[in-house]
Amino acid sequence: MVREMIQKTLDYVDSNIKEDITAEELAEIAGYSVFHFYRLFQSAVGIPVMQYVLRRKLLYAIYEIGQGRKKNDVVYEYGFETYSGFYRAFIREIGYTPAQYLREYKAKRPYKINIFQEEHIMVSNKLISEVLVNWGLQDAKVSDIVFPETGEISDCAKYVGSNMVIKYTANLGSVKKANQISKALNSVGLTAPSVIPTIDGKEYVTVGELYFTLTRKVEGERVMASGLYLDDYKEKARFIGEIVGQLDLALAKIDTIAEEADLGKCVREWAVPALKGKIDMNPEAMEKYAAQFCDLYRDLPRQVIHRDPNPSNIILAKDKWGFIDFELSEENARIFDPCYAATAILSETFEEGNEDKLLTWVGVMKEIMYGYDSVVKLTDAEKKAVPYMILANQFVSTAFFAGKDKYEELYWINKAMTEWIGRNIEKLCM
Structure with missing residues (x-):
């Protein structure tokens, strides 16, 4: 009430x-x-x-x-x-x-x-300044984090000063996991957000039901998806695949607690039933794709993955690169990461009906996978599963966005993406 x-x-x-x-x-x-x-x-x-x-x-x-x-x-x-x-x-x-x-x-x-429909965490700059007392930074400037290409404003983090980020969530498990992964990656020479301890040495501060962490900002620029469609897209896309591969190699060596995902079950028992009648795809074909994916999914190498390597979570500088936002990391098929990176790029640049651009994206996707393969060495099962993993990602993303006002625009984009990928799935084969 x-x-x-x-x-x-x-x-x-x-x-x-x-x-x-x-x-x-x-x-x-x-x-x-x-x-x-x-x-x-x-x-x-x-x-x-x-x-x-x-x-x-x-x-x-x-x-x-x-x-x-x-x-x-x-x-x-x-x-x-x-x-x-x-x-x-x-x-x-x-x-x-x-x-x-x-x-x-x-x-x-x-x-x-x-x-x-979803959890909304709104935190005032005043409260954040009060929390920052724990770091002696109560007078630091606090500003929204806005993603350049989409205009989305983060609802779980803000900038502090020019080189720090404060995050807040009601999920303590995700805080501990992200901190653990970031420290492990930094220890092996990869760039990830570094946790800044409070004055009394704590890694996070609790206020009511929220947990606040302060990290050093990863220096560099977020990857801009639109830039991957320029003349040198092959080199840029292959590089994205290579660094996602390097990240997954490092994550495979990390001993961390991460939830075990069953993407096959999620696709077959939730996403596909939820989308029937909502997208322009034959229900029998959807069931067929889901069954084929489940058969392939069982044989795919699994490990801890990033889970959300979209362009805005990849940071590039002149002589280094890094990743941010490990809160969603989980144990899953390792090719989820490069496939998700490819579909995230398509989502941010999608133009329905622009077949030339869509076919260029197929080239972008393949170069990402070639770059990833050059680092981690894909198995034959993984190569065969790529187009089905991409379609499975789309089933899940579209079902998640459906009916949520916050994601209405993303729903219509991903719906059209899913329909196009379903019609052109053979073009995605490695």
């Missing part, structure tokens, strides 16, 4: 985002006293109600400014008396000037927050 009422107020905020919304108004909609509503809202959403309203106004406004509208007209419509007032609020809440934000990132229309 409480969550339903809070969700009702979240929907009201988005529907009336240009109006002068008050906490009293939202409390009345929810049916609680203002005092009680304040506590319930922050417990469910993570930040105070009026800060939430302000943040939504800022994100909607910067999106419209990014679309080319006059900034003074936009900020006035969203309730700011002057542009300077908007400017100060944007810096305080987001951590960038509006001009810097639009110069460096793609401003994306804010997705609908739905607290019934």
Whole structure:
């Protein structure tokens, strides 16, 4: 009942985002006293109600400014008396000037927050500054992490100063796993985020149900998926495959606790049934592909993998490279990583109907696999399983995104990707 009422107020905020919304108004909609509503809202959403309203106004406004509208007209419509007032609020809440934000990132229309569909962790800069006392960094600048090509804002991490990242999660297991893997990789000369201990030597800080960790930022630039379609794509894609292979070689030697995944069961018993009738693919063909994948999956070499080697998690510098975000690492078939890297690149650059570009992606995918093979030496079973692993990844990703407001755009992209891959699966054979 409480969550339903809070969700009702979240929907009201988005529907009336240009109006002068008050906490009293939202409390009345929810049916609680203002005092009680304040506590319930922050417990469910993570930040105070009026800060939430302000943040939504800022994100909607910067999106419209990014679309080319006059900034003074936009900020006035969203309730700011002057542009300077908007400017100060944007810096305080987001951590960038509006001009810097639009110069460096793609401003994306804010997705609908739905607290019934997935966990949303919203943490205010004020709380983070209070947590940073544990490192003696309470006066450090805190800013949002925005992914350049997609415009997505991280909901589990922020920059601290110019060279640190603070992460927060309700999953202590993922914190310990990521820290353990990062330390192990750094110890063998690979670049990964290094944990910064608190003043009293702790690796993480607990606040309520959240766990905060501070790491040194991996220096370099995130890989830009669009850059892999330039004239020298073969060399760049092969390099991606090589470094994913080097990462997996190192991960194979790490003694860490990681969940054991059964991707075959996930595809056959959950993803394919969930997608029947939702994607343009013959149900019998889907069942056939799932069965073929399950048969191949049993013979694939398994180990601890990254699990999320998308371009934004690969960091390149002049003389080195590295990976970030090991929270999802698990024990799985090792070719999951290079196959996932390939489909993540397609997801960020997909243009439905652009057959020339899609066929170029097939070349990108194969070069990634050739690069990976040059490092880890794929078995015959792995080479045969590549197109089925890619389609299996797509079944799982599309089923996961289905029906989630936050991922609506990704759902439609991955749906179209899955349909195209299903029609062209023979082109993906090694």
